[in-house]
Amino acid sequence: MNFEKAKQELLEWLAIPSVSTLSERNADTRKAAEYLHQKLLSLGLNSSILETAGHPVVYAEHLKADPTAPTVLLYGHYDVQPTDPDNEWTTAPFAPDIRDNAIYARGSTDDKGQVWAHVAALEHHLQTNRQLPVNLKILIEGEEEIGSPNLKPFVLEQAAKLKCDVVVISDGSMFAPGVPTLTTGLRGLCYLEVHVQGAKQDLHSGGYGGAVANPIQALAQIIQSLRNGNGEILIPGIYDSVRPVPEAELEGWKRLPFDEAALMKSLEVSALPGEPGYSVLERLWARPTLEINGIWGGFQGEGQKTVLPAKAGAKISLRLVPDQAPDEIFELVKKHIQSLELLGVTVSVKKLHTGNPALVDSSSPAALAAIAALERAYPNTEPSFVRTGGTIPVVAVFREVLNAPVLLVDYGLPDDGAHGPNERFTLECFEKGIETSIYLYEELAKLKT
Numbered sequence: 306m307n308f309e310k311a312k313q314e315l316l317e318w319l320a321i322p323s324v325s326t327l328s329e330r331n332a333d334t335r336k337a338a339e340y341l342h343q344k345l346l347s348l349g350l351n352s353s354i355l356e357t358a359g360h361p362v363v364y365a366e367h368l369k370a371d372p373t374a375p376t377v378l379l380y381g382h383y384d385v386q387p388t389d390p391d392n393e394w395t396t397a398p399f400a401p402d403i404r405d406n407a408i409y410a411r412g413s414t415d416d417k418g419q420v421w422a423h424v425a426a427l428e429h430h431l432q433t434n435r436q437l438p439v440n441l442k443i444l445i446e447g448e449e450e451i452g453s454p455n456l457k458p459f460v461l462e463q464a465a466k467l468k469c470d471v472v473v474i475s476d477g478s479m480f481a482p483g484v485p486t487l488t489t490g491l492r493g494l495c496y497l498e499v500h501v502q503g504a505k506q507d508l509h510s511g512g513y514g515g516a517v518a519n520p521i522q523a524l525a526q527i528i529q530s531l532r533n534g535n536g537e538i539l540i541p542g543i544y545d546s547v548r549p550v551p552e553a554e555l556e557g558w559k560r561l562p563f564d565e566a567a568l569m570k571s572l573e574v575s576a577l578p579g580e581p582g583y584s585v586l587e588r589l590w591a592r593p594t595l596e597i598n599g600i601w602g603g604f605q606g607e608g609q610k611t612v613l614p615a616k617a618g619a620k621i622s623l624r625l626v627p628d629q630a631p632d633e634i635f636e637l638v639k640k641h642i643q644s645l646e647l648l649g650v651t652v653s654v655k656k657l658h659t660g661n662p663a664l665v666d667s668s669s670p671a672a673l674a675a676i677a678a679l680e681r682a683y684p685n686t687e688p689s690f691v692r693t694g695g696t697i698p699v700v701a702v703f704r705e706v707l708n709a710p711v712l713l714v715d716y717g718l719p720d721d722g723a724h725g726p727n728e729r730f731t732l733e734c735f736e737k738g739i740e741t742s743i744y745l746y747e748e749l750a751k752l753k754t
């Protein structure tokens with residue numbers, strides 16, 4: 306494997322500012338798609354740039370003569386987050402810099418570096434064996450950082466073309482340096498907004514206070530009724546469909562090198578409160594949570610204004626775990642809020658966004674192939690099964706539309722600074738990522754189809 310070459314190419318790709326959310330970067334975003342497309346063509350893959358209603362998708366195939374070989378779909382994204390605050394970067398985000406054994410640039414770990422680890426692995430197989438061990442389809446999108454608005458329609462439309470036996474994604478982080486990791490669970494999401502309306506307009510708090518309901522007070526009562534100080538959610542029925550974590554998985558989590566004190570120190574907090582009886586990792590990965598994300602109402606300016614406001618509201622999100630269904634959870638929350646007796650105000654609850662939780666069966670043939678690849682890349686370390694507290698909506702899309710298992714084999718590190726200033730991808734992670742990918746395609750070739 307030619308690591309120097311892979312590194313130089315990644316540096317060139319990282320220099321293209323493919324910030325999908327900024328329309329002034331649209332031409333650059335397309336340029337990043339074009340760069341990848343040209344590389345895949347040069348490897349002999351049947352690559353094309355497919356238009357969507359937004360940024361294009363790079364789609365490529367390399368199908369073997371043997372149609373019974375397993376088909377792998379590699380997913381990733383070539384778009385990146387904005388870079389502000391720019392003054393916090395040591396070197397410019399789109400002038401990739403190598404220092405302290407890491408590549409510093411926006412997109413280095415999320416996700417261009419991890420995509421390129423796969424590209425370099427494919428190049429290795431094609432140069433050594435003239436072919437890949439599996440039938441391969443590659444789908445690299447340009448809208449992940451803006452919520453993949455066009456991906457589901459694309460996958461639905463192209464479902465026949467995208468048919469595969471397994472989906473591979475490297476777009477996250479290992480549990481810790483040197484801990485080869487397979488991510489087996491993702492939380493889902495239910496995002497909603499609560500609006501409380503009192504009188505038709507803001508009123509004088511002296512002239513009306515005592516007679517007219519205050520929507521902020523009502524909102525506070527609503528929020529107070531949703532969860533207690535321990536983080537336990539008080540909405541009836543909310544825990545009914547929560548699937549317990551298998552004992553063996555819990556035992557594995559206990560062996561992970563997780564340091565609560567270090568986490569508190571890094572966040573500058575004095576405690577990590579949460580549901581009694583559950584470890585921090587259980588609370589992050591396998592328990593539902595409810596957070597108030599924002600709140601508004603009344604006078605917020607300098608000084609004082611004796612107002613009895615007409616409106617108040619809050620943005621609220623729940624992280625969900627298997628087998629909670631986001632739409633059912635929304636109905637439970639809505640029903641609960643509407644059951645509260647709040648005189649003199651009207652309350653509306655609006656659903657903004659949902660995403661399904663997901664689990665990968667860690668004893669499935671695909672997961673075992675990933676474990677075998679990790680064992681070959683890290684001969685002296687037992688791979689760890691972890692979950693993540695976040696949500697990757699595309700995982701649910703692939704599972705639902707393509708009915709294929711999704712393998713999350715992540716090559717970054719938790720402190721790579723994805724989405725923040727000084728994002729980096731360590732050279733060691735990059736090199737190990739290429740190596741793991743090489744083995745992964747070999748191991749997946751053994752899957753029966």
Ligand SMILES: [Zn+2]
Nearest residue numbers: 415416449476
């Ligand atoms: Zn990403």
